[in-house]
Amino acid sequence: MTLALCTTSHTPLMGKAEPGADVSARVAAAFDEARAFIRDYDPELVVLFGPDHYNGFFYEVMPPFCIAADAESVGDYGLPKGPLPVDAEAARHIAAQVLADGLDIAVSERMQVDHGFSQPLQLLFGAIDAVPVVPVFLNCVAEPLGPVARARLLGAAVGRAAASLDRRVLVMGSGGLSHDPPVPQLRGAAPEVSERLISGRNPTPEERAQREARVVGAIAAFAAGESDLMPLNPQWDAELMALLASGDLERLDSRPNDWFVEHAGHSSHEVRTWIAAYAALGTAGDYRVETSFYEAIPEWIAGFGLTTARTVPA
Template sequence: MTVALIATSHSPLLEHADLEAGVAAELDQAFTTARRFAEDFDPELVISFGPDHYNGFFYNLMPPFCIGYAASSVGDYGTQRGPLNVPEEIARGIAEAAMSAGIDLAVSLQMELDHGAVQPMEILFGDIAARPVVPIFLNSVAPPFTPLQRVRLLGEAVGRHVAQLEMRTLLIASGGLSHDPPVARLATATPEQRRVLLGHHLPATPGWRKEREQRVVETARAFAAGTADIQDLAPDWDRALMATLASGDLTSLDAWTPEEMARIAGNSSHEVRSWIAAYAALGSCGAYSVQYSYYRPIRELIAGFGLTTVTLD
């Protein structure tokens, strides 16, 4: 087995939510299972598919996809701050392979990542620089969105290249599932929110970041209490998506539209693009089987929270 996958939801609220003891224990067990899976696999390379939440990518220039030749974490919500260990030559090879396959994407020699990309690295390895990692950003919050077929084809192109590397490669998908946190949207943004969406507020001060994060924490508490004015979670949609991904045939997802996804599963459900790309990448390496699957809608995290570990047959 030279390629494996861990797909997981993330949440900036993991260290801030007051979870019921049973739910906390259940979630901890899921993370322990994933951590042991990663340790046993002992990857020589990690490829991380993840979103951003207007911390590294903004409307001043918003690509649908971007591969980092170098990257650092902004350290939001208490996540680890600092550089990742990105092997530039491998990242360049992946980018060139994807472009040769007809996938238009951007590259960055100074990519900035937030909790959406680095939280799984911390959970699995204890340090965001513990393993060589190539970060692949997929726009999941800023309309317009590229069709899901392009997301699948990106994953397949990455997977075909990975299969030739002859390295133990762990694919990580970070994002989703159904959730609708208080993220500003361009169509309804106030002038101040528009400044943030364009990145004109940078450099962000610690006080500004703390205030922004506190609003999310307060919304989560209200959502858990049933008083927040945000869209509810969609467990049936989440489970159906996870079943489709586990089946190995992702082509039915090509017909999903951003409008329908947002209507059913919330404005941040687009983060499942990371899962689709990573599963497609693994599928390009061969038939696969899900070894472990966890799911629970957790209102305190504003998330339909899922985690899977997957190996080639």
């Protein structure tokens, strides 16, 4: 058994809005480094912690956590649509172990996932079906949210379960860092928006295209300085990345949910996927971050980070 890690921000604007040639080159170089790290590690299984953006999970039933024994990409923002190669046996084993560890987790035999899962697979492996995967959904958007400590405890339980598989497992976290995109909220929403947040599964291609065009337009206005969306916070991002690299994850347990929103935007709660991934890696012992990249990219409304890490031999 070995564990390694890769965490990455995601953005639906990648490929749709260009942040400048120099920024794009630095992002591309960072992904080249991460891909080389993954090739060297040669994972037999990927456990991918990811969020959703009201494409697969809705208020009709909104679990805080869910493990997929079967999953399909909805193909939003031009990303590939179709089934993920979920290792159902590994997924059910991990779910059973997490439940035995005392954490309540849902199991899906037909999960729908969006760019929060499909984009990192596409970017780091070249396809969404290139490697066996266990998708682990964390609710990072739909309030009310549980305390952030629960994400750490979930990650640790998943890490212990993954370690028992006796395989090379890459744990991944997809989301964050500071960003406050125009994601609708149920409280105060217009009736048609409220209905979509409650039961919006399987929109027509036209409905999806209209929604995505609105997001792209809103982020273009943000990048041009013509928006009241919360700005990116590179200092907050740097401090969070340093804390994760230190291994002292319990320091985040006392941070209330409002702290994330006030300093880094509503969608900064996606860093729960990073916290879970680092907690999973930490169950295998001390770890060392091998590559770390960060750039504040307004054109993608993302404090964009990418890290890789592996355990340090005893």
